[in-house]
Amino acid sequence: MATTHTLRTHTFLPLPREEVFEFFAAAENLERITPPELSFRITDAPKDGIKKGARIRYRLGLFGVPFSWLTEITTWEPGRVFVDEQLSGPYALWHHTHTFSDVEGGTRMDDEVRWKAPLGPLGTMVEPIIKWQVGRIFAYRGKAMREILLGETLDEAR
Secondary structure (H helix, E strand, O other): OOOEEEEEEEEEEOOOHHHHHHHHHOOOHHHHOOOHHHOOEEEEOOOOOOOOOOEEEEEEEEOOEEEEEEEEEEEEEOOOEEEEEEEEOOOOEEEEEEEEEEEOOEEEEEEEEEEEOOOHHHHHHHHHHHHHHHHHHHHHHHHHHHHHHHOOOOOOOO
């Protein structure tokens, strides 16, 4: 049986919390902070913006395998927190909490992702690869946010 894993990361941005949250409230920005080799594309998102109950459909490829992914926003507290959960897609479980806090000099964004590998016992065998990939995606994401919002280059961002 696959184990539930948790990844926790945080990113500091010297910007007001409302501005950082607003960046994430625009679904199209998710494409901008995802590693290009994943060919991540939003194929359907609410026209009236993100809110509780919004469903977002994506296409992407992982290790050369294309797939669809459907998530739902299950918590939406503007400026503070939101949660997206997988309804269908590559994981047996995906629950991602984004929390935004005021800190000295800007905003701290915390991500907590609980995930479980697909494919039952077979998924257990590939958990180390998935864990590495999820960590790599979130490391890229932190650097990409700093590049987009602060004008840093990916090589300079830490």
